[in-house]
Amino acid sequence: MATAGVSEYAVEALNRDIVFVELPAVGTVVEQGKPFGVIEAVKAVYDLFAPVSGRVIEVNPALANDPGVVGRLPWTDGWMIRIEISDPQELDNLLTPMQYAEQIASEKH
Amino acid sequence: MPLDSCLPDTTLIVVKRFCIKMNETPLTRWHQEHGARMTDFHGWLMPLQYTSITDEHLAVRRAAGLFDLCHMGRICLRGPDAVAFAHWMTTADVKAMAEGQVDYGFLCNPQGGIVDDITVYRNTNEVMLVVNGANRLKVMDWLTDHCDRYSVEIEDASGRLAMIAIQGPQAVAILQEETRFPLSAIRYYHFAPAEVAGVPMLVSRTGYTGEDGFELYLDAGACEAVWEKLMTPDKKIGDLVAVGLGARDTLRLEASMPLYGNELNDETTPFEAGLGKFVRMDKEDFMGRSALVQKYNAPARRLCCLVMSEKCIPRSGYKVYAGETAIGEVTSGTFSPTLLQGIAMAYVGPPYAKEGTVLAVEIRGRKCAARVVRRPFYSRKRMQSI
Incomplete structure (x- = not known):
């Protein structure tokens, strides 16, 4: 099972001004790299991309009433969906935390 | 920007750093x-x-x-005909304005379309027009192209x-x-x-x-x-x-105030935008008046204020529906930090602009219910009286 959300870097880029999150219903099948939902700041809309393929087995119920929690605690309480991973090999496509940190650092400059 | 950039095969967006000299303000x-x-x-x-x-x-x-x-653009008009020129070029009744008075109005083209929405300042020895930043050069050209018959100096004082x-x-x-x-x-x-x-x-x-x-x-x-x-x-x-x-x-x-480029453009009349009260139709002739007289009673569309009835945020360009029929488009939309709802201004067919009309905004393929409300969304007077 995978838990998907957005990173500290992402919410920082949106200045934590998150006012709306649109997520799929439980049972929806998502596909790696494809949009599964939408995150909106006051003046911006962005797609959310699925890190792995699989069936959505849980959606964070807290976000409907308090989407701002994504901006405050993206790694913990601000999680979005849990996915039943259909192909564990897809995990090889993901960056490690170290690689991700390096990518962010290189994009900043 | 892909938010979840954990994928190595995510398209890498190469940001080109163009070396265009940007205008900077003193701040x-x-x-x-x-x-x-x-x-x-x-x-x-x-x-x-x-x-x-x-x-x-x-x-x-x-x-x-x-x-x-x-x-923003600050354009100063000086000389013996400064007032007469501003009076002809704008929808404001500049001749009737007292020194120290400001009026909101428009520079209209001969078709009645809005060249820019502006504030007009009647000062002792000059008339100052405050114009949109995006339109500053266009307005300077517009004024210089129409000043032949006037003894007026036009200064772009923005710097x-x-x-x-x-x-x-x-x-x-x-x-x-x-x-x-x-x-x-x-x-x-x-x-x-x-x-x-x-x-x-x-x-x-x-x-x-x-x-x-x-x-x-x-x-x-x-x-x-x-x-x-x-x-x-x-x-x-x-x-x-x-x-x-x-x-x-x-x-x-x-505050449901229009933004040029969103609610207003060269093809839009002040009447469509619901801003007819700023067109002083009773003053003598001015640029665009004859076209505006014809369009006064029958605007092709009207700007309305929409409040979303459900949790969703309308954005510029989204289609507006009455039932299954597309009847208009959002020009500006946002999540309202004061009202904590999605709000929008949209152009719709005149019958749909009435307060209380239930419409829908199509947001990512889904029709979200919206209601036409009286403008403005927020009024400090109305808030105080609640």
């Missing part, structure tokens, strides 16, 4: 030094936000905010004359600390010369936020010092917050 360095996220606004390097759009927005509604508006605004319920009290001039004597849509923070300036009781406050016109060289003085934190009264263009847009939208 650009201040904004950068104070952590503003900067943005290119029609060629101007401007602060989008310092902290967050929501925080800055609410600071203006609850206390006061300070805005850098140097990107020498800075423009900042202080807006919010505490704006008067905060600004009063910096001047002996009795600011409460300046009525809404009037201005006066006054010395503020030791600097002579024009103090105008106008704004673009729906709040009380002032727009200030002063020597560009003195602008940063005045700004710094106003932002000094050890004030006795109030908290002043620097506000970027992001919150400026959400504030004006809550």
Whole structure:
């Protein structure tokens, strides 16, 4: 099972001004790299991309009433969906935390 | 920008760094030094936000905010025909205006379309037009192309004359600390010369936020010092917050004030935009009048204010529906930080613009219910009376 959300870097880029999150219903099948939902700041809309393929087995119920929690605690309480991973090999496509940190650092400059 | 950039096969977006020289205001360095996220606004390097759009927005509604508006165009008309020229070119009744008066209005083309929406300042020896930053050069061309019959000097004073605004319920009290001039004597849509923070300036009781406050016109060289003085934190009264263009847009939208390029353009008439009361039809002839007389009673579409009935945020370009029929399009939309709802302005067929009409906005393929409400979305008077 995978838990998907957005990173500290992402919410920082949106200045934590998150006012709306649109997520799929439980049972929806998502596909790696494809949009599964939408995150909106006051003046911006962005797609959310699925890190792995699989069936959505849980959606964070807290976000409907308090989407701002994504901006405050993206790694913990601000999680979005849990996915039943259909192909564990897809995990090889993901960056490690170290690689991700390096990518962010290189994009900043 | 893909938010979840954990995928190596995500398309790598190469950001090209174009070396175009951006216009900077006398305050650009201040904004950068104070952590503003900067943005290119029609060629101007401007602060989008310092902290967050929501925080800055609410600071203006609850206390006061300070805005850098140097990107706006300040155009001064001087000479024997300055008043007559402004009277002909704009929808304002400039001849009837008293010195020290401001009027909102339009520069219209012969078809009645809006070249720009402007404020007109009638001063002792000149008329000043404050025009949109994005339209400054277009308006300068427009004025110079039509001044043949007039003895008038047209000066683009945007460089020498800075423009900042202080807006919010505490704006008067905060600004009063910096001047002996009795600011409460300046009525809404009037201005006066006054010395503020030791600097002579024009103090105008106008704004673009729906709040009380002032727009200030002063020597560009003195602008940063005045700004710094106003932002000094050890004030006795109030908290002043620097506000970027992001919150400026959400504030004006809550006040249902139009933005050129969104609600207004060269093909739109003031009547379609619901701004007919700013066209002084009873004054003598002016540019665009004959076309506007014909379009007065039968605008092809009308601007309306929509509040979303469910949790979703309308955005510019989204289609508006009555049942299954597309009847219009959103021109500006946002999440309203004051009302905590999605709000939008949209052009719809005239029958659908009536208050209370239930419509829908198509958001990512889903039709979300919306209701036409009376403009503005936010009024400080209405809020006080609740």
